[in-house]
Amino acid sequence: MSIEQQTESTQKPKLNFRFLLSGAWIAGFIFCIIFAIITVFLGEWQMDRRMEKLDEINKIVDNYDIEPVPYDEAGHLFENFEEQHKWTPVIVQGEYLEEDTLVARNRPRAGEPGFEVLVPFLTESGDHILVDRGWLPIGEDATAPDTVPAPPEGQARIIVRVVPGEQTINRNAPDGQVASIHLPTVSEQLDYEIAEEAYGLMAGESPQMDVVPQQMPEPQRDEGPHLSYSMQWFTFGLMSFVVWGWLAYQKAVRNREDEMYGEREEDGYISAHRIERVKPVKRRRGQMTDEEIEDAMLNS
Template sequence: MTNEHPASSTKPKLNFRFLLSGAWIGGFVFCIIFAIATVFLGNWQMDRRMDKLDEINTIVDNYDKQPVSYAEASHVFSDFDEQQKWTPITVRGEYLDEDTLVARNRPRAGRPGFEVLVPFRTDSGDRILVDRGWLPLGVDASAPDSVPAPPEGQTEIIIRAMPGEVSVDRGAPEGQVASINLASIRDQLGYDIADEAYGLMAAESPAPAESPQQMPEPQRDEGPHLSYSMQWFTFGLMSFVVWGWLAYQKAVRNREDEMYGEREEDGFISAHRVERVKPVKRRKGQMTDEEIEDAMLNG
């Protein structure tokens, strides 16, 4: 009949006291710091998505609606609001063709080029800047090969309101600008123009024989910001999951070490105590198998 010790028939409970050690506490603190960083990055991506959605909503609300008269919308160019972006406006007056400028470094569909900027004097005497469209690089790449002239005399145009751009820290050759910064363009022209917004060409009447390429309709795609945000939040959560999994594996290994380290009287030999017995040779030959076994049992 075999006498079985009670401890040998049941597994000890998992012990997580090691989590109070400096290394494991430090690992948990790292998870907290990492999670805070990922939440910040996830919220940043959500903010970018909301900004993009606001822009898409503005496009949907304004881009295709019926043009309003300049008399109703003249304030847009002197007191611009982002909600007025892309608003179509009908303006009557004449181009100041002699003051035409081109904006450099304006890519379109992967091709570098220029945008043609012409001041427009309205019937009310105001001056606004009109972006008539896009031209590709010329032969020498420093300017367009030619700039199509706008209609002469009295002209009716439909433009979409756009905010002026920030100034950039680089120069441009004569007759060109580095950005559509309206204050800088006003100083370059030497007379007042509306300095909060400009007009992006939609139509001209009478239509000229040749004109720059019209700018494409803005995209209504919110981009990958939502998926990026979810990824950052997931990374933060996974840091705690990995820390917990490592802690569980450590506790399991500790329990196994405790089980296999029980006393020999319980029917186990500690894995840490098993030693290789070095046989001792007799004077007249090697030990027999029985002698080797006796030496192992006797320690």
């Protein structure tokens, strides 16, 4: 390093950030704060969705594959549903009321539209519950299944998993169909009352029929991408301040360089972008050497 470069480095002024008090930079910082608040809100929203998924997975793990519980012990869940007991398998004795069979419309499965078969079931204790026997594809006219497999006649022993009824979607449906498994709406279509808080998803029945609807698939135990989405939102909020700070640093560096170049020109230094071309000098006897010419140029 030359003496000139050493002198320049020792005299380099400090970075000046007073420009951050200007209106534009204050507005930029306020924008970062608002953006960070929004990203934190979105990140927390994704975390809440993840916790809901984990809670649902825990119910599946705790209840789905346990030994079926007799209706005498778990029958109250159909009238007074408890969320922690969702998916609990229950053994029920009684008979299907086939003449009151309904189908729930708009039930896609694996990308194919279809219906779910709903059949009221009269228990030995005299209660009426709704049983979802499974899924059927749409028929040729696309308004109903081609055929609905009949349930066992007379006394039957079924195993169902308890799930809560659905919300109403306020849509009309053709006779013999419902737009959603909204149990009060289903009860209105029957001549008797059924349990209006939960219904049963078919898990098995005896006697076994030769033709039955397709059984409903096991619920997924995947929490989804909510955790990664949440981390991304938090990172976006932090990065806004990083970008603002980096831009401020670059601005301070440019201001210092402009100040340094201005001082050098005032002190007689040659600016890097203003160096003039020097005409070559021919060597003659008695004239200066190349080294002497270079020294003279530097001194000037």
